[in-house]
Amino acid sequence: MSPILFAMPGNKGLTGQLGAALNWPVGRLQVHYFPDGESNPRFLDEVSGRQIVIVCTLDQPDSRIMALYLAAKVARELGATRIGLVAPYLAYMRQDARFHHGEGITSMHFAQLISGCFDWMVTVDPHLHRHHALSDIYTIPAVAVQAAPAISRWIAAHVTNPVVIGPDAESEQWASEVANAAKCPYTVLQKVRHGDRNVKISVPDSSRWQGMTPVLVDDIASTARTLIAATGHLHAAGLPAPVCIVVHALFVDDAYIALQDAGVNRIVSCNTVDHPSNNIDVCTQMVTALQQLAQLTDAS
Structure with missing residues (x-):
């Protein structure tokens, strides 16, 4: 039964x-x-x-x-x-x-x-x-x-010339798995968190990624401060507006609007939390x- x-x-x-x-x-x-x-x-x-x-x-x-x-x-x-x-x-x-x-x-x-x-x-x-x-x-x-296999398939189907970017050192294994399955390169940012809403991001040498579409991947977007800080640094490095992919779209308070206003290309999430950004099943x-x-x- x-x-x-x-x-x-x-x-x-x-x-x-x-x-x-x-x-x-x-x-x-x-x-x-x-x-x-x-x-x-x-x-x-x-x-x-x-x-x-x-x-x-x-x-x-x-x-x-x-x-x-x-x-x-x-x-x-x-x-x-x-x-x-x-x-x-x-x-x-x-x-x-x-x-x-x-x-x-x-x-x-x-x-x-x-x-x-x-x-x-x-x-x-x-x-x-x-x-x-x-x-x-x-x-x-x-x-x-x-969620990595589903994310990889979405990137391969929807992003032209992608480079996967992990938000911190802890994400390297996950970012590499997503990138390998999507058959694209990856890199990892360095993050220092000073509080729930205060995050500092440093971006490695981005010269090799010129002309590629950055794809920021993170497991949880709560305040979205990590993704917002990373987006600002990618803009400063001369890279195109990133596609932001998160597994769990929590987006508390005005976090979703703030990330949109940061100048991203698109925000996409998995359907683990009901949200307008859900596009990955x-x-x-x-x-x-x-x-x-x-x-x-x-x-x-």
Whole structure:
């Protein structure tokens, strides 16, 4: 029997797309919000004796996580046999160390919360830095789907004479993977962050990239300060307006408009967070992971 997909609020489009690709039914999940803000999930289709999959991307996580947690717990209460989570954007991965006295490693605590109410998880390009794999902090089977192949295909199909540019040294392996698959060169910028909205960028010798189209690639665009600073330096170096590609288009406050105003050619994102810039579909990669995990948990 196929698992049933359920969409948390704001995730119906992606859930329907996954259901069509997998040939899995899409159930009805209603979340009622009381006047004081409390959430009350209600499954309008039977979940008893079934494996279910809840789809919820986790941008603006604090406004989403309680309803998601309760949905999983209610499904378990109603007799669901296995509960999977599809979180195309996985929040709470940045705080992977104790940077200041009195702080905690909140990525670990968030992982404990999710691991305690779901049986498995699929996400796309989580922010793995000091945690080298999701299994470092998650105790459930968790697959991190890579967006790089889809990004490479988009670059090859839509950008003339591209050069892929990573925003910092940490992005080199990812930028090289995207560039190699797109059959184009790459380089990496040097970034120094002085705060959430204060980023300094230095650009290597750009003489060899004259006449090429710079393609800035980043995993997360939140304030977009890194991409804005990089765009300014590329203009100063005499390069054309860059194409900016991000996996997770968070774009808080006026970040999207500010990046447009910085003089970019185009802004493109993957469909992990619903946004007008979505043009790169990563559903195919998620489908493969979902099939594997659903079969694995059914077999167990």
